[in-house]
Amino acid sequence: MKRLFIKTYGCQMNVYDSARMADLLAPLGFTATDTPDDADMVILNTCHIREKAAEKVYSELGKLKLLKQARAADGGRLIVAVAGCVAQAEGAEIIARQPAVDIVVGPQSYQRLPEMIARVSRGTGHALETDFPAQDKFDSLPAHTAHGAPTAFLTVQEGCDKFCTFCVVPYTRGAEFSRPVAQVIAEAKTLVDSGAREITLLGQNVNAYRGTGPDGKAWSLAKLVKALATIDHLQRLRYVTSHPRDMTDDLIAAHRDIPILMPYLHLPVQAGSDTILAAMNRGHTAADYLKLVERIRAARPDIALSGDFIVGFPGETDADFAATLDLICAVNYAGAYSFKYSARPGTPAAASARQVPEEVKDARLAELQGLLTAQQKAFNASCVGHTFPVLFEHPGRKAGQAVGRSPYLQSVHVEDALPLTGTIAQVRIEAVLSNSLKGVLVSQGTREKALAN
Ligand code: 5AD
Ligand code: SF4
Numbered sequence: 001m002k003r004l005f006i007k008t009y010g011c012q013m014n015v016y017d018s019a020r021m022a023d024l025l026a027p028l029g030f031t032a033t034d035t036p037d038d039a040d041m042v043i044l045n046t047c048h049i050r051e052k053a054a055e056k057v058y059s060e061l062g063k064l065k066l067l068k069q070a071r072a073a074d075g076g077r078l079i080v081a082v083a084g085c086v087a088q089a090e091g092a093e094i095i096a097r098q099p100a101v102d103i104v105v106g107p108q109s110y111q112r113l114p115e116m117i118a119r120v121s122r123g124t125g126h127a128l129e130t131d132f133p134a135q136d137k138f139d140s141l142p143a144h145t146a147h148g149a150p151t152a153f154l155t156v157q158e159g160c161d162k163f164c165t166f167c168v169v170p171y172t173r174g175a176e177f178s179r180p181v182a183q184v185i186a187e188a189k190t191l192v193d194s195g196a197r198e199i200t201l202l203g204q205n206v207n208a209y210r211g212t213g214p215d216g217k218a219w220s221l222a223k224l225v226k227a228l229a230t231i232d233h234l235q236r237l238r239y240v241t242s243h244p245r246d247m248t249d250d251l252i253a254a255h256r257d258i259p260i261l262m263p264y265l266h267l268p269v270q271a272g273s274d275t276i277l278a279a280m281n282r283g284h285t286a287a288d289y290l291k292l293v294e295r296i297r298a299a300r301p302d303i304a305l306s307g308d309f310i311v312g313f314p315g316e317t318d319a320d321f322a323a324t325l326d327l328i329c330a331v332n333y334a335g336a337y338s339f340k341y342s343a344r345p346g347t348p349a350a351a352s353a354r355q356v357p358e359e360v361k362d363a364r365l366a367e368l369q370g371l372l373t374a375q376q377k378a379f380n381a382s383c384v385g386h387t388f389p390v391l392f393e394h395p396g397r398k399a400g401q402a403v404g405r406s407p408y409l410q411s412v413h414v415e416d417a418l419p420l421t422g423t424i425a426q427v428r429i430e431a432v433l434s435n436s437l438k439g440v441l442v443s444q445g446t447r448e449k450a451l452a453n
Contacts, residue, residue: 004030005039009056010047012240013202014084016153018045021083021110023145028114036067041079041117046086048168050342054086058098065100079120081105081113085172089346091130106130107158107173111140132174144187146194150393150422151405154191156184156211156224157203162243164270165281165348166313166341169204178203178211181219181227188228195422198236198262198391198405199228206239207246222250229258235424236391238409240266241308244292245283255300263300264334264409267293268308272327273320276313279349286327293331304334304379304408311368312341312361314352321364328371334379334408336372340365380410380432387442390427392420403436411436 004025008018021043022032036042042064047053061080068078081103082094088106095101102120105113109129116127138155146152159174160167188199201221203209209221219227225237237260244267254261271277274285296303309324328336340361343350383406390412392404402417412427413436414420427439 002028002030002040003033003038004041004043005033005036006043006045007036007060008045009053010045010049010084012153012200013155013158013204014045014047016155016202017084017107017110018043019147019153020141020144021045021113023142024110024113025117026145027142028117036064036078039078041081043081043083046082046084048085048089048172048344050339051344052342054089057082057086061094061098061101065098068100077121079103079117081116083107083110085168088130088172089168092128095126095128102126104128104130106132108132108137111137136177136179138179138183144190146191146196148195150196150391151198151200152191152196153200153202154184154187155179155202156221156239157206157209160204161208162205162245162283163281165279166310166344168344168347171346173204176205176208176210178209178218181211181213181224184211184224185227185231188231188234192231192234197234197422197424198238199234201225201228201237201239203239204241205243205246207242207248207251220248220250222248222254225251225254225258225261229260234260236260236262236407238262238264242267244269244289247292247296252296252299255296255303262407262409263303264306264407265296265303266306266308267296269327269331270308270310271313271316271320272324273316274323276316276320276323279315280310280313281348286323290327290330305331306335306409307331307333307337309336309338309368309372310341311338311364312356314341314349314356315354316341316356316364321368324368325371328368328375332379333372333375335376338365338368338372377432379408380437383408383410383429383437384432385429387426387428389424390414390439391424392417392422394421395419406437412439413437414439414441417441 006018008014033039046057064080071078079102083105087104094104103116112129119127157178159176160169161176163170207221210218213219269289272286390404392402396403396413400416402420403413406412426443428442429437429439431438
């Protein structure tokens with residue numbers, strides 16, 4: 001038996017990919033361990049979206065080098081692999097910078113891992129795979145092993161053709177690709193059979209999904225969601241991340257018509273100034289986005305909206321930044337993620353001569369986050385006194401506590417609960433804590449779809 005430690009950085013797709021890599025390596029005798037100290041192999045599944053995320057990898061590799069040397073001194077062997085978007089973007093440079101790395105494997109080549117491990121195990125050389133193979137990697141990976149958790153991720157789409165000028169994703173994940181409908185439905189059924197009650201469909205541009213259906217035609221995400229909603233015992237569906245330009249009428253209607261599609265939507269806009277949106281190559285204006293939000297809210301009035309924001313994009317003036325604050329005030333978000341612009345090698349914006357000074361970025365980020373945090377607090381406070389279905393995911397830290405999520409993706413906990421994991425129960429919200437809501441049960445948990453939401 002060999003031990004495998006996978007450390008995952010970045011987005012939910014990396015979380016999904018890490019699980020698939022663990023499945024792939026299980027037949028080779030690898031079982032998961034939660035520390036690198038007793039591992040025979042360590043995989044860092046990396047993120048290249050911002051400089052800070054990428055740099056973390058090198059500091060981790062420095063520690064692994066020492067561990068590898070200590071292991072070798074004891075006559076043992078530690079294989080170190082770098083996977084994910086840093087692997088794709090930097091390739092052989094990683095080995096040049098840190099020779100303790102044995103394997104560099106990009107996100108489209110995970111199916112090659114067993115063969116790469118065999119190669120490095122035989123000798124002392126390195127193995128590198130960063131091609132975008134023509135063959136669908138999902139066809140070559142073993143079926144997803146479901147682990148019985150109440151919530152699960154399922155990648156339906158990868159890659160991006162949008163080429164926002166700040167973003168590395170089109171380069172690290174490649175062109176947009178959608179998995180065929182039948183493959184997605186089969187994987188969803190496996191997950192539900194093993195206990196999943198909520199599935200989050202993943203894609204870098206998930207609402208650009210155009211998978212081939214059993215009828216030979218390209219299915220939209222709305223059509224896929226409709227088909228998945230008929231799976232017995234599946235009680236909740238979500239999808240992330242969406243682009244405003246792909247928010248089609250049928251998908252908006254799905255939020256009105258499909259009860260198990262949760263009233264939560266992550267719809268990044270990045271900025272509120274039309275000049276900056278154009279420089280980012282987003283392909284829409286602030287007014288387009290606000291109109292879209294209006295249509296989504298008309299279809300599903302209680303929908304919780306979240307977004308991503310970048311401050312300090314090259315050329316961003318005080319007036320541009322003020323336009324972002326105005327847009328945030330106009331939308332009123334239930335939550336959001338915000339970042340300082342980080343120049344990424346090879347992207348068009350990185351070459352701009354109009355970079356914004358770091359201290360300006362810091363001040364803008366603080367102001368933006370102040371506003372977004374206030375909106376999030378107001379949204380959470382508005383939930384107090386309301387009752388909604390909570391899907392319980394795991395016990396809390398205190399005895400008798402159970403923790404789950406509201407339809408709006410807020411973390412909710414209740415005290416003195418019976419074992420609730422995997423069930424949905426009605427909970428009345430009594431208080432807002434710093435990062436979660438506290439409630440009391442008003443119904444017992446149920447696994448039945450009819451009472452779910
Ligand atoms: N700098 C800062 N933030 C970025 N993002 C993507 N690229 C960059 C970058 N170069 C943010 C965007 C995106 C989220 C996943 O990360 O807001 O939506
Ligand atoms: Fe990056 Fe833009 Fe594609 Fe999102 S839509 S992955 S931000 S290029």
